[in-house]
Amino acid sequence: MMSNFYTSDAGDMRNAATLQTLYKISEEDIQYIRGLGEFMLPQMDHMVHTWYEWLMTQPEYEQFFADSRALHHAQKMQHIYWEQFIEAQLDDNYVESRRKIGETHARIGLSMTIFFAGMSIFHDLFSKIMAQRNLKLKEQVRTIDAVSKLLHLDTGIVCEVYTIMSNETITAQSRSLMEMSTPVTQIWENILLLPVVGIVDSKRAQDIMNAVLSAINRTQSRIFILDISGVAVVDTAVANHLIKITKATRLMGCESTISGISPAIAQTMIELGIDVGTIKTTANMMDALNDSFRSLNLQIHKVER
Amino acid sequence: MGYSTKIMDYPKSIWIVIHREADITRSIFESQRMAQSLGFDHGRAQMIATAVSELARNIIKYAQKGKIIITPLNERRRSGIEIICQDTGPGIPNVDQAMEDYFSSSGTLGLGLPGVKRMMDEFEITSIVNQGTKVIIRKWL
Ligand SMILES: Nc1ncnc2c1ncn2[C@@H]1O[C@H](COP(=O)(O)OP(=O)(O)OP(=O)(O)O)[C@@H](O)[C@H]1O
Numbered sequence: 001m002m003s004n005f006y007t008s009d010a011g012d013m014r015n016a017a018t019l020q021t022l023y024k025i026s027e028e029d030i031q032y033i034r035g036l037g038e039f040m041l042p043q044m045d046h047m048v049h050t051w052y053e054w055l056m057t058q059p060e061y062e063q064f065f066a067d068s069r070a071l072h073h074a075q076k077m078q079h080i081y082w083e084q085f086i087e088a089q090l091d092d093n094y095v096e097s098r099r100k101i102g103e104t105h106a107r108i109g110l111s112m113t114i115f116f117a118g119m120s121i122f123h124d125l126f127s128k129i130m131a132q133r134n135l136k137l138k139e140q141v142r143t144i145d146a147v148s149k150l151l152h153l154d155t156g157i158v159c160e161v162y163t164i165m166s167n168e169t170i171t172a173q174s175r176s177l178m179e180m181s182t183p184v185t186q187i188w189e190n191i192l193l194l195p196v197v198g199i200v201d202s203k204r205a206q207d208i209m210n211a212v213l214s215a216i217n218r219t220q221s222r223i224f225i226l227d228i229s230g231v232a233v234v235d236t237a238v239a240n241h242l243i244k245i246t247k248a249t250r251l252m253g254c255e256s257t258i259s260g261i262s263p264a265i266a267q268t269m270i271e272l273g274i275d276v277g278t279i280k281t282t283a284n285m286m287d288a289l290n291d292s293f294r295s296l297n298l299q300i301h302k303v304e305r
Numbered sequence: 306m307g308y309s310t311k312i313m314d315y316p317k318s319i320w321i322v323i324h325r326e327a328d329i330t331r332s333i334f335e336s337q338r339m340a341q342s343l344g345f346d347h348g349r350a351q352m353i354a355t356a357v358s359e360l361a362r363n364i365i366k367y368a369q370k371g372k373i374i375i376t377p378l379n380e381r382r383r384s385g386i387e388i389i390c391q392d393t394g395p396g397i398p399n400v401d402q403a404m405e406d407y408f409s410s411s412g413t414l415g416l417g418l419p420g421v422k423r424m425m426d427e428f429e430i431t432s433i434v435n436q437g438t439k440v441i442i443r444k445w446l
C-alpha cells in the first residue's frame with residue numbers, strides 16, 4: 001500500500017498502528033468518534049458549508065476556488081474526508097488518504113497556516129455542534145478529546161508530507177542545477193573545456209567522466225581543460241574523482257589541465273595532503289588556455305588595422 | 306557511549322541528519338554559510354566546509370547514517386565554530402592507525418581524518434567498536 005510520492009526516506013513514515021499508539025488514541029476514543037456518526041452525518045452539509053463561509057473571508061478562496069468546479073470538487077472531497085474521520089477506521093488506508101491530502105496541499109501551494117487554521121475552525125464547529133446535543137458534560141468532553149486527538153494525528157501527517165515534498169523540490173532543483181552544467185565544449189581545434197560549478201558528488205563525477213570521454217572520442221581533441229574555480233569544496237573524494245578523470249583522458253591521448261585552483265583550494269589541498277602528481281594545474285583558465293596554444297604550436301596575434 | 310546530545314545544549318546549532326549523499330551537500334552549504342556569517346574569510350570558510358564534507362562522507366561510507374551539529378562559539382575572548390559529527394556505526398578498531406596519512410580500509414586516499422585534523426584548530430575523536438564514532442572539530446576566528 002505504497003504510492004510513490006512518499007517512498008522518500010526524507011520524512012517520518014510511521015504506519016497507522018504506530019501513529020495510533022503515538023497519539024494515544026484508545027479503542028474508547030475511537031468508539032466516541034464513531035458514536036458521533038449518527039448525529040454528525042446529517043449535519044455534514046451544514047458544517048462544510050459554514051467552513052467555506054469562513055474560507056471565503058480569506059484571500060486563498062479567490063486564489064483556489066474562483067472556478068466553481070474546483071470549489072465543488074473540494075467540497076466533495078471534504079465530505080469524504082469527514083466521513084472517513086467519523087468512521088475512524090485507523091488503518092494504513094486512512095493514513096494514506098491523509099498523506100494524499102498533504103500532497104495536494106503542497107502541490108497547489110496552500111500554506112500550512114491556512115491549513116492549521118482550517119483544522120482549528122473545524123474543531124470549533126465540531127464542538128459547537130456537539131454542544132447542541134443533549135449529552136452529559138463528561139461524555140461531551142470525552143468526545144471532544146477524542147476528536148482532538150484524531151484531528152492532531154491528521155494534521156501531523158499532512159504537515160509531514162508537506163515538509164517532505166518541499167525538501168524534495170529543493171533537492172530536485174539543486175540536482176537539476178548541477179546537471180545543467182556539464183557542457184563539454186570544443187573551444188578550439190583540439191581543445192575541450194569544461195567549467196564545473198557547485199558540488200561534485202559521485203554521480204556528477206561519473207557524468208563528467210562520461211561527457212569528457214565521449215567528447216574526446218568525437219573530436220579527437222588532445223587537450224582538456226577542467227576548470228574548478230566554481231566548485232564548492234575540493235575534499236579527498238572530489239580530488240580522487242578529478243585524478244581519475246585526468247588519468248582516463250590521458251589513456252585516450254588527451255592531456256588534462258585542471259584550472260581555477262584558487263588560493264583557498266590550493267591551501268585546502270595542501271592541508272589535506274593531496275598529491276596531484278603529474279597533473280597540470282593552473283590558477284586560472286586563461287593560463288591553461290595559453291599553455292594549450294603553446295603546446296599546440298598556436299599563436300594569437302593582434303592584427304594591425 | 307555518552308552520545309546523548311541534547312538539543313537544549315545547542316540553542317543556536319544547526320542539526321543535519323546524514324543518510325544520503327544530498328545531506329553531505331547540505332552540511333557543506335550550512336557549515337560554509339555559518340562560518341562566513343561568523344566572520345571567517347572565504348578561504349577559511351571553505352576549509353571548514355571541506356572538513357565537514359570529509360567527515361560527512363565518512364559517515365555515509367562507513368556508518369550509513371549519523372548526524373552533524375554545527376554550532377557558533379561565542380566565548381568572552383574569542384569566537385569560532387564547532388562541528389560535531391557522530392554516528393552509531395561500526396566504530397574504528399584502531400584510531401591511531403586511522404589518523405595516519407594514507408591509511409584507508411576502503412582503498413581510497415586515506416587522507417580524510419588526518420587532513421581534517423590539519424585544517425582545524427581543534428580535533429577530538431572518540432570511537433568504540435560496534436557503538437559508533439564521534440568527531441568534534443573547532444576553528445577559532
Ligand atoms: N565514521 C566512521 N566509522 C567507521 N570507520 C571510520 C569512520 N571514519 C573513518 N573510519 C575509518 O578510518 C579510516 C580512515 O579514514 P579517512 O577519512 O582518513 O580515510 P578514507 O575515508 O579511507 O579515505 P579518504 O577520506 O581519503 O577518501 C577509514 O578508512 C575507515 O576505516
Ligand SMILES: [Mg+2]
Pocket residue numbers: 359362363416417418
Ligand atoms: Mg574519508
